[in-house]
Amino acid sequence: MRWTLKPKPETSKIEALQEALQIDSVLATLLLQRGIETYDQAKAFFRPSLNGLHDPYLMKDMDKAVARIEKAIANNENILVYGDYDVDGTTSVALMATYLKTRYGLVHTYIPNRYDEGYGISYKGINFALENDFTLIIALDCGIKSVEKVAFAKEKGIDFIICDHHRPGDSIPEASAVLDPKREDCKYPYKELCGCGVGFKLIQALAEKEGKTVNDLTVYLDLVATAIGADIVPITGENRILAYFGLLVINSNPRPGIKAILSQVKKTELTITDVVFIVAPRINAAGRMKHGNYAVALLTETEEALAAKYASEINDYNLDRRETDKRITEEALKQIEEQKEQERFTTVVYDETWHKGVIGIVASRLTETYYRPTLVFTKSGEKLAASARSVKDFDVYNALSACSEHIEQFGGHKYAAGLTLKKENYEAFKQAFEDVVARTIDKNLLIPEIKADVQIDLNHITPKFYRVLKQFAPFGPNNMTPIFMTENLTDTGYGKCVGEDKTHLRLTVTQPGSNSIVCIGFSMGDKYDLISEKKPFKAVYSIDENEWQGNVSLQLKLRDIKE
Template identity: 65%
Template sequence: MRWTLKPVPDSQKQQQLAQELGVDPFLAGLLVQRSVDAFAKAKSFFRPDLEELHDPFLMKDMELAVKRIQKAVGNNENILVYGDYDVDGTTSVALMSTFLESFYDRVSTYIPDRYDEGYGVSYKGIDFAADNDFSLIIALDCGVKAVDKVDYAKEKGIDFIICDHHRPGKELPDAIAVLDPKRADCSYPYNELCGCGVGFKLCQALAIVNDWDFDILIPYLDLVATAIGADIVPMTGENRILAYHGLNVINTSPRAGFEAIIENLNKTVLTITDVVFTIAPRINAAGRMKHGLHAVELLKETDLDRAKEFAAAIENYNSDRRELDRSITEEALDQIITNKEEEKFTSVVYNDGWHKGVIGIVASRLTETYYRPTLVFCKSGDRLAASARSVKGFDVYNALEQCSEYIEQFGGHMYAAGLTLLPDNYEKFKARFEEVVCATIENKHLTPEIHIDSKLPLSAITPKFYRILQQMAPFGPGNMPPVFMTENVVDTGYGKRVGKDEDHLKIKVASKKGEKNGFNAIGFNMGEKCDQITDGKKFHIAYSIDENEWQGNVSLQLRLRDITS
């Protein structure tokens, strides 16, 4: 594990900001590191304002999209809202269809079947639209590379509006409008929106042209916040504003579907982390194990009793997903060892019996184990389908582009992608991918890295310090939870391995030997480091700060990230 200490912030800015805000210099330093270096910026950071959202008409093709929807409404056309089967796609479809249905009644939804149709816009979906007299498809979280599919739809008299956030290919589809802030010719000020975020901007534009109050859009922000968290897009700019206010909706007036999921949680206030690890996996489970439309039904349901029925079914899907995820991960790890591929620069595994719905999760698990670019393949019709995951600093999308001669189609981001290929090309692709990664990856990218925000004395950790830290949320890429480093601490004598298999480490750290006061600390999957903290040895810790609740008592604790001598 590499520890990288972030550059020390400008001391003059740090001191000035500390005085202006009346906060600890350590906290001011964290803000300056995040480019929050003036009072006005701090105000905006701690209290994100919906007034600061950009004008949606700054996005290329937005006016064309709005006009086409207005025309469809005026002509009583049937509109099909089409989206991917993951969290971003299903929340997008729920948002767009519910918003359109609030003023127009000829709207239906479509989610492709993960197994029958695969990712993105499908010919089967277009045929469904043609057979049912839909003349406009609004595609969300997909479509920016669907050149042939959009041409096919055009031949059948069906127009497309695309709301996507993935990287476009060399050619854009011939759609009425392609809303994607990653378009090279789009000058929209923020290009890190998720698919649901792009859909929200289209709803915002429709509200503007109809002279509707922005407040009618606020109830939809819970969907946007969930998609932002689940899709791991940067928690900066517009995403931070949308997530902040979306979390407020979840915590104050959740939609029935969310209430049905979270009612058994023993938490009064949900964070973005809770959304990512509690709500998102259940929404995802529908598309992984059954069909994404089940998630859309849950998200659109307004009756709580009905929502509870949907949520119970989805909970079963999630349990099945967890069991499959566990068993396939074990098989994949065994395959790497059997093939003697532990020392390779990549992990590429395949089994035609693996479940397509969980290969993305399995790829993430393998990346955690071997920490290198990873692809997990399974059979999908007459093709092989894969989910790709990468390591910090390495662009797996670019690597796949260099293997394109063996790929049928692919799409995605720097750190996650999906692809299909012909079975005969699997071994050739595997060899080429290893070759590309070997030639382009830096050695440092093959070792996990902890970014340390600041060195911190234990004496600086107070309830007030923690309260202000919490106000820096929501956290995510670009605004990660602060990680601190304290050197030369000792265990007060309570250190031990805990957990069913003694996998975890529980200690109480203090600044010096004999000091009675200290902080409880927990290190998950760090049990093997117990020897480093015994016999009064001094050691260094990397950690974040959180709260521990036990028998009604709440106290600060350190969440260990690593220990070193």
């Protein structure tokens, strides 16, 4: 691990914010690092308000999208709500279908099959619409690159409304409306919405036509918060507001499907991190192991007994997914070890038997292990399909663009993408990808980095300090959990390796002139020698609460330690 300390803001700015908010200098520093410089900005940050959401009609084509849906309702057209099989896609479909059905009966949903249709809009889906007399398809979390498929549908008398958040290609599909804040010609003030977020802006615009406000739509925010967490979009601006209020719904009055998931894990107060690691994998498991329709059925079900049944089935899929991804990860790691004859800047592995539904998870695990831009390939019909994952600050989407001559189709984000190619192009692509990354990546990015926000002493850590720190949540990209660095620490003599296989490190640390505090370092048992015999060391960590036998106390969650 390489440690870096974030630049300290100007002293005058720290002092001004400290004075305005009556907080200590460390908290003022953390706020300034997040771009918060004034009392009003801090108030908006600490007290999110639905009034802070932008006018949906600022998004290009929003008026056209609303007009086309209103026309469909007036003319009794069949509307097909179409979305991808991942969490963002299935929550988007559940959101749009649930809302439209409060106004209109002729609404149906469609999730493509991961295995015979693949990602995004498919000809099979369009033909389904054609055969069943659908004249309007609302596509969510996909469609921005489906120029030919949208044109094909138009020829057949089917209109599209596209709600996407991925980067457009060279041309925009000729749909009735294309809602995507990342369109170059879209002046919408916030660019980082997820697919479900764009869908929410559309129902916000539709609701305004009925004389309703965003306060009438809070019931949908459990879905939006789940998508924001799962799609790893920045927790800033509108996403922060939507995630904040979505978590309130999840923790107070979630829809029956989410409530049924939560009853399986017996968790009380969920954070966005819990949503990412508890709710999202279960929703995702349906599309990975069976079909995304199961997730939509769960998320749209109003009967609690049926929701519990669906959640139980989905939990079984999730257990299957865990076993499958564990096995494939082990096989992939073995393959990499066998290839280690030369230093590589990328990790690319392939096995035609690997389950397509879990290769993205496996790619993430390999990236964590070897810290290289990573691609995991498997066979998909006559072609090979891959999931790509990247290391921090390296744009894997751009790297794939540079290899596009070898690729059939690709799409995604800076850190995660998917692609297909012909089997005969695999070796040429693999070499081209290695060459592009080797040529363009800053070699420092191949060493995992921990960025500490600020250096502090232990006596800074008080219950009052932590109460304010908790209000920085919800955490996520661009508003990560604050990481602190402290030097000159020593264990009080009770440090030990804990856990069934002794892989974790538990100790109580002190610093000259301060009280002691308990620390836990998960998977850090191998660093015991650094803290034994009261040797001084330094640590990077976050602060959280530990509950034991009804007592709640502060603890340090170690990220790394060094001499």
